[in-house]
Amino acid sequence: MKDEQLLRYGRHIMLDGLDYDGQQRLLDARVLIVGLGGLGSPVALYLAASGVGELHLADFDHVDLSNLQRQIIHDQARVGQSKVASASARLGEINPDVRLLPIEARLEGQQLQEAVAKVDLVVDCSDNFDLRFALNAACAERRVPLVSGAAIQWAGQVTVFDHREVETPCYRCLYREEGQDELRCAETGVLSPLVGMIGSLQAAEAIKVLAGSGRPLIGRLALFDLRDAEWRTVKYRQDPDCPVCASRRAAGNVDDE
Template sequence: MNDDQLLRYGRHIMLDGLDYEGQERLLAARVLVVGLGGLGSPVAMYLAASGLGELHLADFDQVDLSNLQRQIIHDQARVGQSKVTSASARLGEINPGVRLVPVEARLEGERLDRAVAAVDLVVDCSDNFELRFALNAACAERRVPLVSGAAIQWAGQVTVFDHRDPDTPCYRCLYREEGEDELRCAETGVLSPLVGMIGSLQAAEAIKVLAGAGRPLVGRLALFDLKDAEWRTVKYRQDPDCPVCAARRAD
Protein backbone atom coordinates (compact mmCIF):
# COMPACT_ATOMS: atom_id res chain seq x y z
CA MET A 1 0.00 0.00 0.00
CA ASN A 2 1.13 3.53 -0.70
CA ASP A 3 0.86 6.41 1.77
CA ASP A 4 -2.55 7.53 0.49
CA GLN A 5 -3.95 4.01 0.88
CA LEU A 6 -2.52 3.69 4.36
CA LEU A 7 -4.32 6.89 5.31
CA ARG A 8 -7.58 6.02 3.55
CA TYR A 9 -7.85 2.52 5.01
CA GLY A 10 -6.22 3.23 8.36
CA ARG A 11 -9.36 2.45 10.39
CA HIS A 12 -9.48 -1.01 8.79
CA ILE A 13 -5.80 -1.61 9.42
CA MET A 14 -6.37 -0.91 13.13
CA LEU A 15 -8.93 -3.71 13.41
CA ASP A 16 -7.95 -6.93 15.12
CA GLY A 17 -8.65 -9.73 12.67
CA LEU A 18 -8.49 -7.54 9.57
CA ASP A 19 -5.33 -5.37 9.89
CA TYR A 20 -2.77 -4.73 7.13
CA GLU A 21 -2.85 -8.22 5.63
CA GLY A 22 -6.64 -8.25 5.40
CA GLN A 23 -6.70 -4.88 3.70
CA GLU A 24 -4.11 -6.10 1.23
CA ARG A 25 -6.42 -9.01 0.40
CA LEU A 26 -9.29 -6.58 -0.19
CA LEU A 27 -7.16 -4.45 -2.50
CA ALA A 28 -6.37 -7.56 -4.55
CA ALA A 29 -9.95 -8.89 -4.64
CA ARG A 30 -12.43 -8.90 -7.51
CA VAL A 31 -16.14 -8.87 -6.67
CA LEU A 32 -19.26 -9.13 -8.83
CA VAL A 33 -22.29 -7.20 -7.57
CA VAL A 34 -25.44 -8.49 -9.27
CA GLY A 35 -28.18 -5.86 -9.20
CA LEU A 36 -27.66 -2.16 -8.51
CA GLY A 37 -30.97 -1.47 -6.79
CA GLY A 38 -31.92 -1.24 -3.14
CA LEU A 39 -29.47 -3.89 -1.91
CA GLY A 40 -26.80 -3.36 -4.54
CA SER A 41 -26.55 0.35 -3.74
CA PRO A 42 -25.11 0.03 -0.20
CA VAL A 43 -23.19 -3.10 -1.15
CA ALA A 44 -21.35 -1.40 -4.01
CA MET A 45 -20.81 1.84 -2.10
CA TYR A 46 -19.38 0.18 1.02
CA LEU A 47 -17.20 -2.21 -0.97
CA ALA A 48 -15.81 0.69 -3.00
CA ALA A 49 -15.20 2.75 0.13
CA SER A 50 -13.53 -0.26 1.78
CA GLY A 51 -10.95 -0.57 -0.96
CA LEU A 52 -11.96 -3.53 -3.08
CA GLY A 53 -9.52 -3.85 -5.93
CA GLU A 54 -12.06 -4.46 -8.67
CA LEU A 55 -15.85 -4.21 -8.72
CA HIS A 56 -17.85 -5.80 -11.54
CA LEU A 57 -21.25 -4.11 -11.74
CA ALA A 58 -24.09 -6.09 -13.34
CA ASP A 59 -27.53 -4.68 -14.17
CA PHE A 60 -29.57 -4.21 -17.34
CA ASP A 61 -32.13 -1.68 -16.05
CA GLN A 62 -32.39 2.10 -16.13
CA VAL A 63 -32.81 4.49 -13.21
CA ASP A 64 -36.48 5.32 -12.62
CA LEU A 65 -38.00 7.96 -10.34
CA SER A 66 -39.62 5.20 -8.26
CA ASN A 67 -36.14 3.78 -7.50
CA LEU A 68 -34.91 6.86 -5.65
CA GLN A 69 -36.84 6.08 -2.43
CA ARG A 70 -34.35 3.32 -1.61
CA GLN A 71 -31.65 2.97 -4.31
CA ILE A 72 -29.27 5.49 -2.80
CA ILE A 73 -26.46 5.07 -5.30
CA HIS A 74 -28.61 6.88 -7.87
CA ASP A 75 -30.02 10.41 -7.80
CA GLN A 76 -32.53 12.68 -9.52
CA ALA A 77 -30.05 13.86 -12.14
CA ARG A 78 -29.45 10.28 -13.31
CA VAL A 79 -33.06 9.25 -13.94
CA GLY A 80 -33.14 7.61 -17.36
CA GLN A 81 -29.49 6.54 -17.30
CA SER A 82 -28.51 2.91 -17.13
CA LYS A 83 -27.99 1.80 -13.53
CA VAL A 84 -24.49 0.62 -14.38
CA THR A 85 -23.53 4.05 -15.74
CA SER A 86 -25.15 5.84 -12.81
CA ALA A 87 -23.55 3.58 -10.20
CA SER A 88 -20.13 3.79 -11.85
CA ALA A 89 -20.20 7.58 -11.69
CA ARG A 90 -21.08 7.54 -7.99
CA LEU A 91 -18.49 4.90 -7.09
CA GLY A 92 -15.81 6.82 -8.95
CA GLU A 93 -16.59 9.78 -6.72
CA ILE A 94 -16.39 7.64 -3.58
CA ASN A 95 -13.09 5.95 -4.43
CA PRO A 96 -11.32 6.57 -7.74
CA GLY A 97 -8.81 3.86 -6.84
CA VAL A 98 -11.30 1.04 -7.40
CA ARG A 99 -11.33 -0.52 -10.87
CA LEU A 100 -14.88 -0.69 -12.22
CA VAL A 101 -15.96 -3.31 -14.77
CA PRO A 102 -19.44 -2.67 -16.27
CA VAL A 103 -21.65 -5.65 -17.09
CA GLU A 104 -24.66 -3.99 -18.67
CA ALA A 105 -26.62 -7.09 -19.67
CA ARG A 106 -28.78 -9.89 -18.36
CA LEU A 107 -26.67 -12.57 -16.73
CA GLU A 108 -27.59 -15.89 -18.23
CA GLY A 109 -25.93 -18.82 -19.96
CA GLU A 110 -22.31 -18.33 -21.00
CA ARG A 111 -22.36 -14.66 -20.03
CA LEU A 112 -23.25 -15.62 -16.45
CA ASP A 113 -20.52 -18.25 -16.33
CA ARG A 114 -17.91 -15.80 -17.64
CA ALA A 115 -18.96 -13.15 -15.15
CA VAL A 116 -18.61 -15.54 -12.20
CA ALA A 117 -15.32 -16.98 -13.47
CA ALA A 118 -13.80 -13.48 -13.60
CA VAL A 119 -14.17 -12.75 -9.86
CA ASP A 120 -13.27 -14.01 -6.39
CA LEU A 121 -16.72 -13.50 -4.82
CA VAL A 122 -20.28 -12.72 -5.91
CA VAL A 123 -22.82 -10.63 -4.01
CA ASP A 124 -26.38 -11.45 -5.07
CA CYS A 125 -28.54 -8.32 -4.86
CA SER A 126 -31.05 -9.49 -7.46
CA ASP A 127 -34.79 -9.70 -7.01
CA ASN A 128 -35.88 -12.91 -8.72
CA PHE A 129 -35.54 -16.58 -7.88
CA GLU A 130 -34.55 -17.70 -11.37
CA LEU A 131 -31.39 -15.60 -11.32
CA ARG A 132 -30.60 -16.54 -7.72
CA PHE A 133 -30.67 -20.25 -8.55
CA ALA A 134 -28.58 -19.68 -11.67
CA LEU A 135 -26.01 -17.66 -9.72
CA ASN A 136 -25.82 -20.36 -7.06
CA ALA A 137 -25.21 -23.07 -9.66
CA ALA A 138 -22.56 -21.01 -11.47
CA CYS A 139 -20.78 -20.15 -8.23
CA ALA A 140 -20.87 -23.79 -7.13
CA GLU A 141 -19.35 -24.93 -10.42
CA ARG A 142 -16.61 -22.29 -10.24
CA ARG A 143 -16.01 -22.65 -6.46
CA VAL A 144 -16.76 -18.95 -5.91
CA PRO A 145 -18.24 -17.77 -2.57
CA LEU A 146 -21.71 -16.23 -2.82
CA VAL A 147 -23.21 -13.66 -0.42
CA SER A 148 -26.99 -13.69 -0.69
CA GLY A 149 -29.46 -11.11 0.60
CA ALA A 150 -33.14 -10.31 0.27
CA ALA A 151 -35.48 -7.65 1.65
CA ILE A 152 -39.22 -7.13 1.30
CA GLN A 153 -41.75 -5.07 3.21
CA TRP A 154 -40.35 -4.96 6.79
CA ALA A 155 -38.14 -8.09 6.73
CA GLY A 156 -34.76 -9.07 5.35
CA GLN A 157 -32.23 -11.89 5.40
CA VAL A 158 -28.56 -12.54 4.65
CA THR A 159 -26.44 -15.68 4.36
CA VAL A 160 -23.16 -16.85 2.82
CA PHE A 161 -22.58 -19.86 0.60
CA ASP A 162 -18.88 -20.74 0.61
CA HIS A 163 -18.65 -22.88 -2.51
CA ARG A 164 -14.93 -23.41 -1.94
CA ASP A 165 -15.92 -25.99 0.68
CA PRO A 166 -17.94 -28.91 -0.79
CA ASP A 167 -19.33 -29.80 2.64
CA THR A 168 -21.16 -26.48 3.17
CA PRO A 169 -24.80 -25.89 2.12
CA CYS A 170 -25.86 -23.84 -0.90
CA TYR A 171 -28.88 -21.76 -1.92
CA ARG A 172 -30.59 -24.85 -3.35
CA CYS A 173 -30.35 -26.48 0.10
CA LEU A 174 -32.48 -23.65 1.50
CA TYR A 175 -35.01 -23.23 -1.31
CA ARG A 176 -36.60 -25.51 -3.86
CA GLU A 177 -36.61 -24.32 -7.45
CA GLU A 178 -40.13 -25.56 -7.95
CA GLY A 179 -43.11 -23.73 -6.54
CA GLU A 180 -41.43 -20.72 -4.92
CA ASP A 181 -43.70 -17.72 -4.48
CA GLU A 182 -41.79 -14.69 -5.68
CA LEU A 183 -42.46 -11.36 -4.01
CA ARG A 184 -41.09 -8.08 -5.33
CA CYS A 185 -41.02 -4.69 -3.67
CA ALA A 186 -42.75 -3.18 -6.74
CA GLU A 187 -45.80 -5.26 -5.81
CA THR A 188 -45.63 -5.40 -2.01
CA GLY A 189 -43.46 -2.44 -0.95
CA VAL A 190 -40.33 -2.14 1.15
CA LEU A 191 -39.15 0.35 3.77
CA SER A 192 -36.13 2.20 2.40
CA PRO A 193 -33.79 1.88 5.44
CA LEU A 194 -34.32 -1.90 5.45
CA VAL A 195 -32.47 -2.43 2.18
CA GLY A 196 -29.65 -0.26 3.49
CA MET A 197 -29.32 -2.41 6.59
CA ILE A 198 -29.43 -5.71 4.71
CA GLY A 199 -27.12 -4.48 1.97
CA SER A 200 -24.64 -3.20 4.54
CA LEU A 201 -24.59 -6.63 6.18
CA GLN A 202 -23.99 -8.24 2.78
CA ALA A 203 -21.03 -5.93 2.22
CA ALA A 204 -19.64 -6.75 5.67
CA GLU A 205 -19.96 -10.50 5.03
CA ALA A 206 -18.18 -10.11 1.68
CA ILE A 207 -15.33 -8.27 3.40
CA LYS A 208 -15.08 -10.97 6.08
CA VAL A 209 -14.85 -13.75 3.49
CA LEU A 210 -12.29 -11.94 1.34
CA ALA A 211 -10.11 -10.71 4.21
CA GLY A 212 -10.34 -13.96 6.17
CA ALA A 213 -11.75 -12.07 9.15
CA GLY A 214 -14.39 -13.06 11.68
CA ARG A 215 -16.96 -15.81 11.23
CA PRO A 216 -19.01 -15.42 8.04
CA LEU A 217 -22.66 -16.48 7.92
CA VAL A 218 -21.92 -19.88 6.35
CA GLY A 219 -24.68 -22.36 7.26
CA ARG A 220 -26.48 -19.61 9.14
CA LEU A 221 -29.35 -17.43 7.94
CA ALA A 222 -29.57 -14.01 9.61
CA LEU A 223 -33.18 -12.80 9.69
CA PHE A 224 -34.25 -9.26 10.57
CA ASP A 225 -37.75 -8.06 11.42
CA LEU A 226 -37.51 -4.28 11.24
CA LYS A 227 -41.05 -3.74 12.50
CA ASP A 228 -40.10 -5.20 15.88
CA ALA A 229 -36.35 -4.44 15.53
CA GLU A 230 -35.44 -8.09 16.13
CA TRP A 231 -32.56 -10.14 14.72
CA ARG A 232 -32.41 -13.91 14.87
CA THR A 233 -30.07 -16.45 13.31
CA VAL A 234 -31.19 -19.85 12.04
CA LYS A 235 -28.72 -22.66 11.35
CA TYR A 236 -29.24 -24.85 8.27
CA ARG A 237 -27.46 -27.86 6.85
CA GLN A 238 -26.57 -29.26 3.50
CA ASP A 239 -29.49 -31.10 1.89
CA PRO A 240 -28.37 -34.68 1.14
CA ASP A 241 -30.64 -34.61 -1.94
CA CYS A 242 -29.37 -31.26 -3.27
CA PRO A 243 -28.29 -31.75 -6.91
CA VAL A 244 -25.99 -28.71 -6.83
CA CYS A 245 -24.04 -29.92 -3.81
CA ALA A 246 -23.92 -33.48 -5.18
CA ALA A 247 -22.31 -32.22 -8.40
CA ARG A 248 -19.89 -30.05 -6.42
CA ARG A 249 -18.78 -32.95 -4.22
CA ALA A 250 -18.30 -35.19 -7.27
CA ASP A 251 -15.79 -32.83 -8.90
Protein backbone atom coordinates in the same frame (compact mmCIF):
# COMPACT_ATOMS: atom_id res chain seq x y z
CA MET B 1 0.34 -0.36 -0.02
CA LYS B 2 0.90 3.32 -0.83
CA ASP B 3 0.99 6.05 1.81
CA GLU B 4 -2.33 7.45 0.56
CA GLN B 5 -3.91 4.02 0.91
CA LEU B 6 -2.54 3.65 4.43
CA LEU B 7 -4.27 6.91 5.30
CA ARG B 8 -7.53 6.08 3.50
CA TYR B 9 -7.88 2.61 5.03
CA GLY B 10 -6.27 3.35 8.37
CA ARG B 11 -9.43 2.57 10.37
CA HIS B 12 -9.52 -0.89 8.79
CA ILE B 13 -5.83 -1.50 9.40
CA MET B 14 -6.36 -0.74 13.11
CA LEU B 15 -8.94 -3.51 13.44
CA ASP B 16 -7.94 -6.68 15.23
CA GLY B 17 -8.63 -9.54 12.84
CA LEU B 18 -8.43 -7.42 9.68
CA ASP B 19 -5.30 -5.22 9.92
CA TYR B 20 -2.79 -4.65 7.10
CA ASP B 21 -2.94 -8.12 5.58
CA GLY B 22 -6.73 -8.16 5.45
CA GLN B 23 -6.85 -4.76 3.79
CA GLN B 24 -4.31 -5.90 1.23
CA ARG B 25 -6.55 -8.88 0.42
CA LEU B 26 -9.41 -6.45 -0.20
CA LEU B 27 -7.23 -4.36 -2.50
CA ASP B 28 -6.36 -7.49 -4.48
CA ALA B 29 -9.95 -8.80 -4.65
CA ARG B 30 -12.41 -8.90 -7.53
CA VAL B 31 -16.14 -8.90 -6.72
CA LEU B 32 -19.21 -9.27 -8.92
CA ILE B 33 -22.29 -7.37 -7.70
CA VAL B 34 -25.46 -8.60 -9.40
CA GLY B 35 -28.16 -5.96 -9.17
CA LEU B 36 -27.66 -2.26 -8.45
CA GLY B 37 -30.97 -1.53 -6.79
CA GLY B 38 -31.92 -1.33 -3.13
CA LEU B 39 -29.47 -3.97 -1.91
CA GLY B 40 -26.80 -3.43 -4.54
CA SER B 41 -26.56 0.28 -3.70
CA PRO B 42 -25.11 -0.05 -0.17
CA VAL B 43 -23.12 -3.13 -1.19
CA ALA B 44 -21.39 -1.26 -4.00
CA LEU B 45 -20.89 1.91 -1.96
CA TYR B 46 -19.32 0.14 1.00
CA LEU B 47 -17.16 -2.23 -1.02
CA ALA B 48 -15.81 0.67 -3.07
CA ALA B 49 -15.19 2.79 0.02
CA SER B 50 -13.52 -0.20 1.71
CA GLY B 51 -11.04 -0.55 -1.11
CA VAL B 52 -12.09 -3.73 -2.90
CA GLY B 53 -9.76 -3.55 -5.87
CA GLU B 54 -12.11 -4.45 -8.70
CA LEU B 55 -15.92 -4.30 -8.83
CA HIS B 56 -17.84 -5.93 -11.68
CA LEU B 57 -21.25 -4.21 -11.82
CA ALA B 58 -24.12 -6.11 -13.44
CA ASP B 59 -27.60 -4.73 -14.10
CA PHE B 60 -29.79 -4.45 -17.20
CA ASP B 61 -32.20 -1.80 -15.88
CA HIS B 62 -32.37 2.01 -15.95
CA VAL B 63 -32.83 4.47 -13.10
CA ASP B 64 -36.47 5.32 -12.49
CA LEU B 65 -37.99 7.95 -10.20
CA SER B 66 -39.62 5.19 -8.16
CA ASN B 67 -36.16 3.76 -7.39
CA LEU B 68 -34.91 6.82 -5.53
CA GLN B 69 -36.81 6.07 -2.30
CA ARG B 70 -34.35 3.24 -1.53
CA GLN B 71 -31.63 2.93 -4.21
CA ILE B 72 -29.24 5.41 -2.66
CA ILE B 73 -26.43 5.05 -5.19
CA HIS B 74 -28.60 6.82 -7.79
CA ASP B 75 -29.99 10.37 -7.74
CA GLN B 76 -32.51 12.63 -9.46
CA ALA B 77 -30.03 13.82 -12.08
CA ARG B 78 -29.44 10.25 -13.30
CA VAL B 79 -33.04 9.22 -13.86
CA GLY B 80 -33.15 7.52 -17.26
CA GLN B 81 -29.49 6.45 -17.21
CA SER B 82 -28.54 2.81 -17.02
CA LYS B 83 -28.04 1.75 -13.42
CA VAL B 84 -24.57 0.52 -14.26
CA ALA B 85 -23.54 3.93 -15.63
CA SER B 86 -25.17 5.76 -12.74
CA ALA B 87 -23.52 3.54 -10.13
CA SER B 88 -20.14 3.72 -11.84
CA ALA B 89 -20.20 7.51 -11.78
CA ARG B 90 -20.98 7.57 -8.06
CA LEU B 91 -18.42 4.93 -7.14
CA GLY B 92 -15.74 6.75 -9.11
CA GLU B 93 -16.41 9.82 -6.97
CA ILE B 94 -16.11 7.81 -3.75
CA ASN B 95 -12.93 5.94 -4.61
CA PRO B 96 -11.25 6.60 -7.97
CA ASP B 97 -8.70 3.84 -7.33
CA VAL B 98 -11.29 1.07 -7.57
CA ARG B 99 -11.45 -0.57 -11.02
CA LEU B 100 -15.01 -0.72 -12.32
CA LEU B 101 -16.11 -3.21 -14.96
CA PRO B 102 -19.67 -2.53 -16.22
CA ILE B 103 -21.95 -5.34 -17.37
CA GLU B 104 -25.08 -3.75 -18.82
CA ALA B 105 -26.96 -6.97 -19.43
CA ARG B 106 -29.30 -9.51 -17.89
CA LEU B 107 -26.83 -12.17 -16.78
CA GLU B 108 -27.72 -15.62 -18.02
CA GLY B 109 -26.24 -18.63 -19.76
CA GLN B 110 -22.63 -18.43 -20.88
CA GLN B 111 -22.30 -14.75 -20.01
CA LEU B 112 -23.23 -15.52 -16.41
CA GLN B 113 -20.71 -18.35 -16.27
CA GLU B 114 -17.96 -16.12 -17.65
CA ALA B 115 -18.80 -13.30 -15.24
CA VAL B 116 -18.54 -15.60 -12.22
CA ALA B 117 -15.27 -17.12 -13.47
CA LYS B 118 -13.57 -13.71 -13.46
CA VAL B 119 -14.08 -12.87 -9.77
CA ASP B 120 -13.19 -14.02 -6.26
CA LEU B 121 -16.66 -13.51 -4.77
CA VAL B 122 -20.22 -12.76 -5.91
CA VAL B 123 -22.79 -10.67 -4.06
CA ASP B 124 -26.34 -11.51 -5.12
CA CYS B 125 -28.52 -8.41 -4.90
CA SER B 126 -31.03 -9.59 -7.51
CA ASP B 127 -34.77 -9.87 -7.04
CA ASN B 128 -35.83 -13.04 -8.86
CA PHE B 129 -35.47 -16.71 -8.05
CA ASP B 130 -34.37 -17.88 -11.50
CA LEU B 131 -31.27 -15.69 -11.38
CA ARG B 132 -30.56 -16.64 -7.76
CA PHE B 133 -30.57 -20.35 -8.60
CA ALA B 134 -28.44 -19.77 -11.70
CA LEU B 135 -25.89 -17.73 -9.73
CA ASN B 136 -25.73 -20.39 -7.04
CA ALA B 137 -25.09 -23.13 -9.61
CA ALA B 138 -22.43 -21.08 -11.40
CA CYS B 139 -20.65 -20.21 -8.16
CA ALA B 140 -20.76 -23.85 -7.06
CA GLU B 141 -19.20 -24.97 -10.33
CA ARG B 142 -16.45 -22.36 -10.12
CA ARG B 143 -15.91 -22.69 -6.33
CA VAL B 144 -16.67 -18.98 -5.83
CA PRO B 145 -18.17 -17.77 -2.51
CA LEU B 146 -21.64 -16.23 -2.79
CA VAL B 147 -23.17 -13.67 -0.42
CA SER B 148 -26.97 -13.70 -0.69
CA GLY B 149 -29.44 -11.14 0.59
CA ALA B 150 -33.13 -10.38 0.24
CA ALA B 151 -35.48 -7.72 1.61
CA ILE B 152 -39.21 -7.07 1.23
CA GLN B 153 -41.75 -5.04 3.18
CA TRP B 154 -40.33 -5.02 6.76
CA ALA B 155 -38.17 -8.17 6.67
CA GLY B 156 -34.79 -9.16 5.30
CA GLN B 157 -32.24 -11.95 5.37
CA VAL B 158 -28.55 -12.58 4.64
CA THR B 159 -26.41 -15.69 4.37
CA VAL B 160 -23.12 -16.84 2.83
CA PHE B 161 -22.52 -19.87 0.64
CA ASP B 162 -18.84 -20.82 0.68
CA HIS B 163 -18.57 -22.93 -2.45
CA ARG B 164 -14.84 -23.40 -1.86
CA GLU B 165 -15.74 -26.03 0.76
CA VAL B 166 -17.57 -29.09 -0.58
CA GLU B 167 -19.40 -29.90 2.67
CA THR B 168 -21.05 -26.48 3.13
CA PRO B 169 -24.69 -25.87 2.10
CA CYS B 170 -25.82 -23.82 -0.89
CA TYR B 171 -28.84 -21.77 -1.93
CA ARG B 172 -30.53 -24.88 -3.31
CA CYS B 173 -30.29 -26.46 0.16
CA LEU B 174 -32.48 -23.65 1.51
CA TYR B 175 -34.98 -23.28 -1.33
CA ARG B 176 -36.49 -25.56 -3.92
CA GLU B 177 -36.58 -24.31 -7.49
CA GLU B 178 -40.24 -25.18 -7.84
CA GLY B 179 -43.07 -23.52 -5.96
CA GLN B 180 -41.32 -20.30 -4.94
CA ASP B 181 -43.61 -17.28 -4.72
CA GLU B 182 -41.77 -14.14 -5.79
CA LEU B 183 -42.62 -10.98 -3.88
CA ARG B 184 -41.50 -7.73 -5.45
CA CYS B 185 -41.35 -4.37 -3.73
CA ALA B 186 -43.20 -2.81 -6.69
CA GLU B 187 -46.18 -4.93 -5.66
CA THR B 188 -45.84 -5.21 -1.87
CA GLY B 189 -43.59 -2.30 -0.83
CA VAL B 190 -40.38 -2.10 1.18
CA LEU B 191 -39.17 0.30 3.86
CA SER B 192 -36.17 2.15 2.49
CA PRO B 193 -33.80 1.78 5.51
CA LEU B 194 -34.37 -2.00 5.47
CA VAL B 195 -32.52 -2.51 2.17
CA GLY B 196 -29.73 -0.30 3.48
CA MET B 197 -29.36 -2.47 6.57
CA ILE B 198 -29.48 -5.77 4.69
CA GLY B 199 -27.18 -4.53 1.93
CA SER B 200 -24.71 -3.22 4.51
CA LEU B 201 -24.67 -6.64 6.17
CA GLN B 202 -24.02 -8.24 2.78
CA ALA B 203 -21.08 -5.89 2.26
CA ALA B 204 -19.72 -6.73 5.71
CA GLU B 205 -20.00 -10.45 5.05
CA ALA B 206 -18.22 -10.04 1.72
CA ILE B 207 -15.39 -8.16 3.43
CA LYS B 208 -15.09 -10.87 6.10
CA VAL B 209 -14.86 -13.63 3.49
CA LEU B 210 -12.36 -11.76 1.32
CA ALA B 211 -10.16 -10.62 4.21
CA GLY B 212 -10.37 -13.92 6.08
CA SER B 213 -11.75 -12.13 9.13
CA GLY B 214 -14.38 -12.99 11.70
CA ARG B 215 -17.01 -15.69 11.34
CA PRO B 216 -19.04 -15.30 8.15
CA LEU B 217 -22.67 -16.42 7.95
CA ILE B 218 -21.84 -19.81 6.44
CA GLY B 219 -24.56 -22.33 7.26
CA ARG B 220 -26.42 -19.61 9.14
CA LEU B 221 -29.31 -17.48 7.91
CA ALA B 222 -29.60 -14.07 9.58
CA LEU B 223 -33.21 -12.87 9.64
CA PHE B 224 -34.30 -9.35 10.55
CA ASP B 225 -37.79 -8.10 11.31
CA LEU B 226 -37.48 -4.32 11.19
CA ARG B 227 -41.06 -3.68 12.32
CA ASP B 228 -40.27 -5.29 15.69
CA ALA B 229 -36.51 -4.59 15.51
CA GLU B 230 -35.66 -8.25 16.09
CA TRP B 231 -32.72 -10.26 14.75
CA ARG B 232 -32.52 -14.04 14.83
CA THR B 233 -30.11 -16.51 13.28
CA VAL B 234 -31.14 -19.94 11.99
CA LYS B 235 -28.62 -22.71 11.33
CA TYR B 236 -29.06 -24.91 8.27
CA ARG B 237 -27.19 -27.84 6.80
CA GLN B 238 -26.36 -29.24 3.41
CA ASP B 239 -29.29 -31.10 1.91
CA PRO B 240 -28.13 -34.67 1.09
CA ASP B 241 -30.47 -34.62 -1.93
CA CYS B 242 -29.25 -31.27 -3.29
CA PRO B 243 -28.09 -31.79 -6.91
CA VAL B 244 -25.84 -28.71 -6.84
CA CYS B 245 -23.95 -29.90 -3.77
CA ALA B 246 -23.75 -33.43 -5.18
CA SER B 247 -22.02 -32.09 -8.29
CA ARG B 248 -19.70 -29.97 -6.16
CA ARG B 249 -18.76 -32.96 -3.99
CA ALA B 250 -18.11 -35.08 -7.08
CA ALA B 251 -15.88 -32.40 -8.58
CA GLY B 252 -14.06 -32.04 -5.26
CA ASN B 253 -13.37 -35.77 -5.12
CA VAL B 254 -11.94 -35.67 -8.65
CA ASP B 255 -9.69 -32.76 -7.72
CA ASP B 256 -8.40 -34.64 -4.68
CA GLU B 257 -7.37 -37.70 -6.69
